[in-house]
Amino acid sequence: MSTYIVGDIQGCFDELQLLLKKVSFDPKHDTLWLAGDLVARGPKSLETLRFIRKLGSSAKCILGNHDLHLLAVYLGYFPAKAKDKTSDIFSAEDKDEIIDWLRHQPLMAEHNEFVMCHAGISPRWNLATATQAAQEIESILTSDNWQWLIKNMYANTPTQWSESLQGIERYRYIINAFTRMRFCKQDGELDMECKLPPSKIGSGNLFPWFSLPSRQPFEKTIIFGHWAALMGCHDEKANVIGLDTGCVWGEYLSMLRWEDKKMFTQSAI
DSSP: OOOEEEEOTTOOOHHHHHHHHHOOOOOOTOOOOOSHHHSSSSOHHHHHHHHHHHHHHGEEEEHHHHHHHHHHHHHHHOOGGGTOOOHHHHHTTHHHHHHHHHHHOOOOOEEESSESSSSSOOOOOOOOHHHHHHHHHHHHHHHTHHHHHHHOOOOOOOOOOOOTTOOOHHHHHHHHHHTTEEETTSSSSOOOOOOSSSGGGGGGTEEGGGOTTTTOOOSEEEEEEGGGGGGGGETTTTTTEOOOOGGGSSSEHHHHHOOOOOOEEOOOO
């Protein structure tokens, strides 16, 4: 029995299948954890969603920013972008069932030894706060009020966490931290604009969220995706593992077997 964790698929279904074949993945015994952004940009988002949904309890996935945006497009808040290659989802006979399943997925999934999220964990949160924050959003997404949240989640503010945040301001921060965050300023403020690799950032200006000097101690390894410019990372000091290696951009899909920390990759087709 093995635990496999894969980075952003973004509709690269064929690469995912080849990767699973490499490790002889067996859903009867193994578990597949998916770090969000199941859809968009790659050619087979519909097939990806159907496959993961069919895995049932053998798959544990969390929501990424592209997955949340898919919900917004489904609700008619935005038109489908041609570059996202998701239009066939909205004409599929099972689209309603797929969307309902998707909105019931969490923002953070916890294992005995690690947590998985899409972009990261706010440097202002410990495990207890992160768990509570994720559950706040999940409780709305799985309720009759989920459309309100999707409609109002789009904004880059607030950029600072406070327990006193309330309503949509609180929810926006939580969603942005879990699904969009990359860099923070020295005081912990989220920077929602920069997408460069850290090597191209001047010293002392911005910090990757996981290397902020004032970051709260976190009790478990954090596994994340989202940041293709990192091309994967394993920062032992920060106790984080990044798995997005830009398959949809012509690079490769990465998957970690947790038990022995062996990494498997599949080049983009």
